[in-house]
Amino acid sequence: MNKSISESSSDTIRDQVRKRYGVTAQGESSIRDDCCTSTSATELGYSAEDEAVAEGANLGLGCGNPVAIASLKKGQVVLDLGSGAGFDCFLAARVVGLSGRVIGVDMTQEMLAKARDNARKNGFTNVEFRLGEIEALPVADNSVDVIISNCVINLSPEKPRVFREAFRVLKSGGRLAVADVVATAPLPEEVKADWSAYTGCMAGASQIGDLETMVRDAGFKQIKIAPKDTSKSFIREWLPRTQIENYLMSATIEALKP
Numbered sequence: 400m401n402k403s404i405s406e407s408s409s410d411t412i413r414d415q416v417r418k419r420y421g422v423t424a425q426g427e428s429s430i431r432d433d434c435c436t437s438t439s440a441t442e443l444g445y446s447a448e449d450e451a452v453a454e455g456a457n458l459g460l461g462c463g464n465p466v467a468i469a470s471l472k473k474g475q476v477v478l479d480l481g482s483g484a485g486f487d488c489f490l491a492a493r494v495v496g497l498s499g500r501v502i503g504v505d506m507t508q509e510m511l512a513k514a515r516d517n518a519r520k521n522g523f524t525n526v527e528f529r530l531g532e533i534e535a536l537p538v539a540d541n542s543v544d545v546i547i548s549n550c551v552i553n554l555s556p557e558k559p560r561v562f563r564e565a566f567r568v569l570k571s572g573g574r575l576a577v578a579d580v581v582a583t584a585p586l587p588e589e590v591k592a593d594w595s596a597y598t599g600c601m602a603g604a605s606q607i608g609d610l611e612t613m614v615r616d617a618g619f620k621q622i623k624i625a626p627k628d629t630s631k632s633f634i635r636e637w638l639p640r641t642q643i644e645n646y647l648m649s650a651t652i653e654a655l656k657p
Contacts, residue, residue: 403592404591404592404594404597404602405591405592407556409534409556409557412556412597413506413532413556415594415597415598416506416554416597416598417506417507418598419598419599420460420483420507420509420510420598421507421508421509421510422509423458423460424458424483424484424507424509424510424512424513425509439459439633440457440459442632442633443461443462443463443464443578443633443649444463444464444467445457445464449464449490452486452489452490452493452521453485453486453489453517453518453520453521453523454517454520454521455484455513455516455517455520456484456485456486456489456514456517456521457484457486458483458484458486460483460549460550461486461487461549461550461578462549462550462578462579462580462600462630462634462649463549463550463578463579463627463630463649463650463651464487464549464578465487465547465548465549465576465577465578465651466487466490466491466494466547466576468576468578468651468653469491469545469547469574469576470545470574470576471491471494471495471499471545472494472495473494473495473496473498473499474495474496474498474499475495475499475544475545476495476499476500476501476502476542476543476544476545477491477492477495477499477500477501477502477543477544477545477546477547478501478502478503478504478536478538478543478545478546478547478568479491479501479502479503479504479546479547479548479549480504480533480536480546480547480548480551480552480561480565480577481504481505481506481533481548481549481551481552481554482503482504482505482510482514482528483503483505483510483513483514483549484510484513484514484517485503485513485514485517485518485523485526485528487547487549488501488502488503488514488518488523488526488528489501489517489518489521489523489526491545491547492523492525492526495525496525497524497525499525500525500526500527501525501526501527502526502527502528502529502538502543503526503527503528503529504528504529504530504531504533504536504537504538505528505529505530505531506530506531506532506533508530511528511529511530514528515528533548533551533552533555533561533564534555534557534560534561534564535560535564536564536565536567536568538568539568540567540568541567541568541569541570541571542568542570543568543569543570543573544569544570544573544574545573545574545575545576546565546568546569546573546574546575546576546577547576547577548577548578548579549577549578549579550578550579550580550600550649551579552577552579553579553580553581553600553601553603553604553605554597554598554600554603555603556603558605558610558613559613559616559617562575562613562614562616562617562619563617563618565617566617566618566619566656569656570656571656571657572655572656572657573655573656574653574654574655574656575614575619575652575653575654575655575656576651576652576653577651577652577653578649578650578651578652579604579649579650579652580600580601580604580634580647580648580649580650581604581605581606581607581610581624581626581647581648581649581650582604582605582606582607582646582647583606583607583626583645583646583647583648584606584645584646585606585646586601586602586604586646586647587641587646590602590638590641590643590646596638599637599638600637601637601638601643601647604647607624607626607650610624610652611624614652614654618656618657619654619655619656620654620655620656620657621653621654621655622652622653622654623651623652623653623654624650624651624652624653625650625651625653626648626649626650627648627649627650627651628648630648630649631644631648632644634647634648634649
């Protein structure tokens with residue numbers, strides 16, 4: 400790359416993210432692929448039962464368990480932003496049941512193919528996966544009860560658009576329940592300029608105050624952003640010997656559409 404991340408267009412940044420996760424979906428290694436991929440499911444808040452929900456769906460790419468905070472109910476429509484191989488979609492589908500529906504949106508063709516195959520192999524008939532970008536969701540207005548997402552919004556070069564789109568597709572009274580990486584201090588310049596740190600869920604993280612402003616400006620109320628201090632134990636492994644855990648934490652982000 401000739402341009403720095405800050406000088407790059409949104410499309411260029413998305414292309415870099417798409418390339419990385421396309422490679423990951425195919426089971427190949429990319430440069431410094433330990434970023435955001437080395438965490439055990441139990442550290443993120445999943446149970447052994449959760450891990451067994453769909454063989455091949457958990458690629459270890461998250462930073463939390465959004466389904467655990469989503470308070471899902473039977474019959475609800477759930478949308479997963481950046482659904483990857485489908486792990487959180489399948490967990491949600493188990494809760495909402497056959498009377499409910501789960502939609503996963505991902506911009507990476509390889510991930511979509513993997514997710515659809517996982518749904519077929521594991522018998523999930525109430526889950527569908529759509530190709531799209533989280534800044535322009537292929538989902539109808541006012542049609543979703545709960546939005547979940549796991550360590551994906553930080554990858555977007557246009558985060559305010561993501562939250563505006565989330566607000567658009569949620570029904571009145573609908574909830575946002577997201578796990579993501581947040582910055583607790585300004586990131587070092589060498590991290591902000593590192594493409595592998597960006598695509599590895601680090602360099603694109605927003606500071607908590609900025610994130611709260613984006614969510615509020617989109618129209619949400621009852622906003623709650625809760626950093627998880629225990630996440631430092633696995634975040635330090637994403638970029639060893641850099642003390643990255645002093646700048647980043649996993650957090651849950653919850654909000655309500657009035």
